Amino acid sequence: MSNGSFFSEPGRRGGTLAIVLVALIPACFVGWLLWSSVGAGEGRGDGQGASGAPTMSSTSSPPPPSSPSSPGSSLAPSGEPLKGRVVVLDPGHNPHNRDHPSRISRLVDIGTKKKECDTTGTATNSGYTEASFTLDVARRARALLEARGATVRFTQDGDRPYGPCVDERAQMGNKAHADAVVSIHADGAAAGERGFHVILPKSVHSGGADTSAIAAPSRHLGERLLSRFTKATGSEPADYIGDGSGLNVRGDLGGLNLSTVPKVFIECGNMRDAKDAAQLTDAKWRERAASGIAQGITDFLNE
Known part of the structure; x- marks a missing residue:
């Protein structure tokens, strides 16, 4: 070198x-x-x-993509048991119906006959209206159902001048392809008559009405609501309807006759009875009522 x-x-x-x-x-x-x-x-x-x-991060792998879930799929996250399901809540009547008497009194076709578009509903002796009650309970139930992953739609949210009419209410559930529809009401029976009940569609086939396909699943929905509503509220089935079972089958309601998806009505109590009215006007009780409705729907959809 x-x-x-x-x-x-x-x-x-x-x-x-x-x-x-x-x-x-x-x-x-x-x-x-x-x-x-x-x-x-x-x-x-x-x-x-x-x-x-x-x-x-270069030291960790990206999280795996979530698995798609179909209605009722066991792949839905455990915290969202209703992921992919559509529920329509139908708050009975409308707070503004009283301002449009001619419009809500016009007749519409319910399949078996013609009936009024809608009514104002009932009220407690103190003036608390059924329309206010149904909207409050429906909104509470919506929050619970959405938290479980359901898509919840209303037939009205106090945002319409009146109605909708009973035939349109049924069509809304049909067009939404709802997995379940619950119409929320409170009764206006005589004082002293207490309790709640669930109205089921009768199997009818007349005109535009055909409930043959939904009568059985609607009964299942009604039975789940009956059980859960009783547990959530402590209320007893009505003592003035039918045999006291809490289930009442009717073929004269357009909201049921024209439905093509499982649907029931629930009358949460009697507004004209002082003891029932005390519950219906209590916000804490209405929260329990909403919980019972939401859980009944959840049970039905997870069968």
Whole structure:
């Protein structure tokens, strides 16, 4: 090797090494600063780096894609047992019906006959209206059902001038291809008559009405509501309807006659009885009523 070799000159070798180290240290420090600024966002928990752009940690794999779930699928997350299901809630009457008497009194075809478009509903002796009650309970039930993953639709949310008419209410559930429809009401029976009941569609086939396909599943829905509403509210089945079972079959309601999807009515209590009225006007009791309705629907859809 020649005399100019790096290894043949110890004195010059040490000086050269020092120069190299002096040059490398600042470069490494700058590199470390750049790495820190780029990687700082990965531990923020919001999935964004310092620039605000989405980032993914290089030390972990991306979460697996969620599995698709169909109505009633066991793949639905345990916290969303109603994922993919459609529920229509039908708050009885409308707070504004009283302002449109001629419109709600016009007759519409319910299949078996013609009947009024709608009515104003009843009220407690203190003036708390059925329409106000049904909207409040329906909104509470909607929140519970949506928390379980259901898509919930209303026939009206106090946002219409009147109605809709009973035939249109049925059509809304049909067009939504609802898995279940519950029409929420409160009764206006004589004072002293207490309790709640569920109205089931009679099997009818007349004119535009044909409930032959929904009578059986609607009964199942009604039975689940009856059980859960009793447990949630502590109320007893009505003592003035039928045999006291809490289930009443009718073929004169357009909302049921014209439905092509499982549907029932629930009369949550008697507004004209003082004891029932005390419950119906209690916000805490209405929350329990909504819970019973939501759980009854959940049980039915998870059968």
